[in-house]
Amino acid sequence: MWMPPPPVRSTAPPRRLTPKAQATRSRLVALAAEAFAEEGYAGASVRDLASRSGLTSGAIYGTFRGKAELLAEAVDASIAADLETLPGAVLAGPLPAIDAYQFATLDDPARARLRALLLEAAVAARSDRPLRDRLRDTVNGRLDDWTAAHDAWRAAQGIDPAVDMRALVVLLVSADLGLGVLGALGAELPDPESFAALIAALLASLERGHERDGASSGGAPTWP
Amino acid sequence: MWMPPPPVRSTAPPRRLTPKAQATRSRLVALAAEAFAEEGYAGASVRDLASRSGLTSGAIYGTFRGKAELLAEAVDASIAADLETLPGAVLAGPLPAIDAYQFATLDDPARARLRALLLEAAVAARSDRPLRDRLRDTVNGRLDDWTAAHDAWRAAQGIDPAVDMRALVVLLVSADLGLGVLGALGAELPDPESFAALIAALLASLERGHERDGASSGGAPTWP
Amino acid sequence: MWMPPPPVRSTAPPRRLTPKAQATRSRLVALAAEAFAEEGYAGASVRDLASRSGLTSGAIYGTFRGKAELLAEAVDASIAADLETLPGAVLAGPLPAIDAYQFATLDDPARARLRALLLEAAVAARSDRPLRDRLRDTVNGRLDDWTAAHDAWRAAQGIDPAVDMRALVVLLVSADLGLGVLGALGAELPDPESFAALIAALLASLERGHERDGASSGGAPTWP
């Protein structure tokens, strides 16, 4: 969903596990990511997950503390995997192009799956405090990384310092996730190219903004 | 969530109901909206809803075809109610100001509740085809209305015709909903004012864009 | 298990229930009493109880808050039923005879069942605070009633006031319950007649005690 710059966060499991256990673990996580995205977190039963993986539900609980942990790990793994799908050519380009690329590839099945997974995770987290706390770190970490990248971009491009880069990043990520919500609601969405073009245009305007009257871009209108 | 211009869509129930039945119905819908938003669609049981409204679960099934219909009606009612909260002063202003206002009032409890309700509805709709079909019309209707308003704005302001107004509207709505997702995931969000300022700046740049080289805003970068 | 004098405690359910619900309720309670006594509280599953009563487990949860409440009600009902089994001829006799009767009928199936049920309830209550709190009242009520009867007996017989009647009652009831424990452990128990004779002899000695040197019966030996 969001791209992270070099500062890689360790996704390695905290405890050392035997290779066999690790294999089972990642197989389960991958399966869970798919099942939760496809059938929903509530709709995918632990038993089904187990039998689909050739195990029993007991085996799952020997590896994960519960369904929620499985979801959290699925989210972590899926986000990490998503980062690696950015083509080198895109990564080499300017940041606005990278941002726009995210929207141009909206229809990519893997990205759609991640969007769905995050949607499910968000709803699950609404009534599961520990899960929310667990996901919070992952999400904020990505947001931080992505914001840092945009800060660098701003410095390099001499963009109006009044523009809140954190807000911009959150806006972009939100739009991405929100498209998932809208899609799930059955909304007819414009094609990805249109989005990408729009995003590119908006970001380009930021780059151009400072060349003109800097005052215009920072001030918010006031309401009653 | 989204503002609609005058062309009001009928939210009235198809059949004529006695006033008492209507009162029961809307009380139930209001209660459901609150419960689904607060405790989640899955987390709020029909029984609880019933007892909280002084009825029995059987009575609910005499009024609604099922839990899903209750959700759909709750969504309809909540969206309709949201539209009426826009202050006249804001409505009288320019469109970008209205858009920005939506983000400036992100923390408004009623709007937060609506965001949560739509989130829940989206997840429920993912595995409930009839529900999705039911919600689709509501959502697309709002999107259409809102797009029409922006098209009018574009014509009035002479904005670059290459800018896809439908995409812009969907982007704004998505960002709104996506903030709900991010919030549910525990993300630390910038304060609403920052968002509003950013949105205002971006929309202003569109208005300014055509004054310069129109070519710049329409072209999307190309990727491999 | 214990006999109560006239002051009848209301065993009636707090809320008014429809006759049908009441019928289902008592059928379930009777069944549960038997099943818990026979197969143990842990060993009798709610599902089995349900199917044995021609219902589904859901129906049970519509009537009782949970398995523990079913147990508590089974205990209440069984104790109440036990009280009514004391033959009028016994009730008309002197208290020591009534006490001894309890031990003479140790083998009575209904009493054995009650003993088993209380054993199961005790173990269940050890790790279920709400259940313990619920049972506490029932048990203490019986103990109080029984103690009052013995206090009256003491007054009538002019028994040494130094004898703690509450302790005596608790001793008798404990012995009864303890025989259940011992029996469950496989101990070879003397026949009921022997117990009854012993109890009668001990109680008779209390009646005789005051005729002699009252000092002897009250003082406990002292230990290091």
Added chain:
Amino acid sequence: MWMPPPPVRSTAPPRRLTPKAQATRSRLVALAAEAFAEEGYAGASVRDLASRSGLTSGAIYGTFRGKAELLAEAVDASIAADLETLPGAVLAGPLPAIDAYQFATLDDPARARLRALLLEAAVAARSDRPLRDRLRDTVNGRLDDWTAAHDAWRAAQGIDPAVDMRALVVLLVSADLGLGVLGALGAELPDPESFAALIAALLASLERGHERDGASSGGAPTWP
């Protein structure tokens, strides 16, 4: 719980074990005794027991045939340990004093633990035939020893031969265990001193009984 005279029954495991294995074994048994008494036999999981002892569940099954054997051994060990807690000064005194001492020390934590353990064992044995058979020997052995001691007391004191000493012992032990049941049920129990005084008084009456009309103590009342 019950005191045994010299004739010590072998509690040693049938097979010779290495010292290390023996140490592991007894550590496990002690741990199990505590856990079963505290959390209940059903409530204490083998896994917890294992991890609490620094082992794995597999290791436990290398040492014991199953959870039930662990319980049986815990019972044996706890009873044996209980015997050794009787102070020499008490042992040197008359039997009634020893009996009364058991009740005077009702609140002793170690004795309370043993009572709880036997309660749990009794309930477990109710639906586990092999376990009951296993416990039966331990329990009957203790009862036999204790009865022999009382028989000797009777002979020495010239107590009415009509008094069934086995019944008396069982009564005392039952009362002890039954107090555990009553306590678990939340009953308000008199303080241990009262019990001890009562027991002492009752036993003293037996010693005095034969000096008078021996006829009175042996005959049980007859019931319809």
Added chain:
DNA sequence: GATGAATGAGTATTCATTCAT
């Protein structure tokens, strides 16, 4: 002797929904 991954059978409980009254 010990590990720990896996089993498989089981549990209490919940809930949307139905239908006779």
Added chain:
DNA sequence: TATGAATGAATACTCATTCAT
């Protein structure tokens, strides 16, 4: 139209036990 007793199917989770390593 409302009731509420009942359904039936599903669910997450636990645990004693086994066995290849």
